[in-house]
Amino acid sequence: MNDKLPAAAGDLAQKHPDVWKAYSALGEACAKAGPLDDNERRLVKLALAIGAASEGGVHSHCRRALAEGISPEAIQQVAILAIGTLGFPQAVAALTWIDDIVSGREG
Numbered sequence: 001m002n003d004k005l006p007a008a009a010g011d012l013a014q015k016h017p018d019v020w021k022a023y024s025a026l027g028e029a030c031a032k033a034g035p036l037d038d039n040e041r042r043l044v045k046l047a048l049a050i051g052a053a054s055e056g057g058v059h060s061h062c063r064r065a066l067a068e069g070i071s072p073e074a075i076q077q078v079a080i081l082a083i084g085t086l087g088f089p090q091a092v093a094a095l096t097w098i099d100d101i102v103s104g105r106e107g
Contacts, residue, residue, distance in 0.1 A: 006056065039070055046078050050094040051086060058097040072102045 005013060013020035031041055042065045049057030065075050079094035099105070 006060070038068065039065075042068060042070060043074065043078055046075065047082070050079055050082050050090070053090060053093070055093075055097050058094055059101055062098050062101040066101065072098075075102070 036044065042061060046058065046061040046065060049061050062075055066072070075098055076095060079091050079098055082091040082094060
């Protein structure tokens with residue numbers, strides 16, 4: 001169940017399986033709540049992580065996007081699109097977090 005989770009999330013899933021089960025069910029329900037396909041949902045989640053300035057979230061969604069066949073260029077474009085809304089510094093930070101994963105420097 002928690003083999004692919006970051007340590008803290010894996011610990012929570014192990015200690016509180018009912019909470020993890022409910023959280024997972026909520027995620028599945030949200031994914032089915034509209035017409036977006038898998039790639040679109042992944043890129044939206046990446047954008048939300050960028051907007052929240054969550055380095056761990058950006059790393060996680062970037063890793064997943066690459067594993068799901070989304071190109072590095074598409075992933076990077078999400079960060080570039082953030083320039084107008086979030087500002088240049090936040091977009092550049094996101095690009096560095098994405099590059100951590102794309103280049104294999106992270107983790």
